[in-house]
Amino acid sequence: MALRSNYCEKSLLECGCDEVGRGCLSGPVCAAAVIFPYDYYNEKINDSKQLTEKKREELSEIIKHDALAWSITEVSVNEIDKINILNASIKCMNLAINSLKIKPEFLLIDGNRFKDELNIPFKCVVKGDATFISIAAASILAKTYRDALMRKLDKDFPEYDWAHNKGYATPKHIAAVNAHGLTIHHRKSFHLKNQLSLEF
Numbered sequence: 001m002a003l004r005s006n007y008c009e010k011s012l013l014e015c016g017c018d019e020v021g022r023g024c025l026s027g028p029v030c031a032a033a034v035i036f037p038y039d040y041y042n043e044k045i046n047d048s049k050q051l052t053e054k055k056r057e058e059l060s061e062i063i064k065h066d067a068l069a070w071s072i073t074e075v076s077v078n079e080i081d082k083i084n085i086l087n088a089s090i091k092c093m094n095l096a097i098n099s100l101k102i103k104p105e106f107l108l109i110d111g112n113r114f115k116d117e118l119n120i121p122f123k124c125v126v127k128g129d130a131t132f133i134s135i136a137a138a139s140i141l142a143k144t145y146r147d148a149l150m151r152k153l154d155k156d157f158p159e160y161d162w163a164h165n166k167g168y169a170t171p172k173h174i175a176a177v178n179a180h181g182l183t184i185h186h187r188k189s190f191h192l193k194n195q196l197s198l199e200f
Helices: 053-066 075-085 085-098 133-154 171-180
Strands: 014-020 029-035 067-077 106-110 121-126
Touching: 014 085, 014 133, 029 133, 053 106, 053 133, 067 085, 075 085, 085 133, 106 133
Parallel strands: 014 106, 106 121
Antiparallel strands: 014 029, 029 067
16 A cells, blocks of 8 residues: 555645664664655655665665655663653654754654654654655664664674664574673663563
8 A cells, every 4th residue: 555645635844753663672762753845755665664674775865865854863771761661762753853954844653652842733643654654754764773873783792683683682682681691782671571572
């Protein structure tokens, strides 16, 4: 099914926003915000989870070129441990929206929970990254940014295999934690047993 270009009928500046890394054991949570021209469409842009790493990298450059405005932000592991991952995810999305060079007039937020700190009307959309092109684009930017960051961190901590698992609770990652303990990049507020029950 083709993604929708806009939610509002009139040509408001709509911003799509998504986060990535919410269900990870390590690394920051990252968010991106994207404003496209009204009725913008690119059939290749899709939910980042449906794309290969190579395709995400290619589309990331196209999105940055075509967007009226875009931004990517992160919230650290320490902040996640202080305020919890849900609050950190919402904070990160607000930071991304506030970092745009153009103030949007309407927000499309992936998921079902959001707290607007910027006085902008918004709509939460479950599976929004598979519904609206601006949210899909935001998911691509956030994921390519965070994946690159985790590959960089992997060079200092190769035993945790972050270059491949990106901080998620894979068997190899969990085995490394059991063998070597937690690093400064692990979220101390997450318990491995609970983490395994999450759906990624």
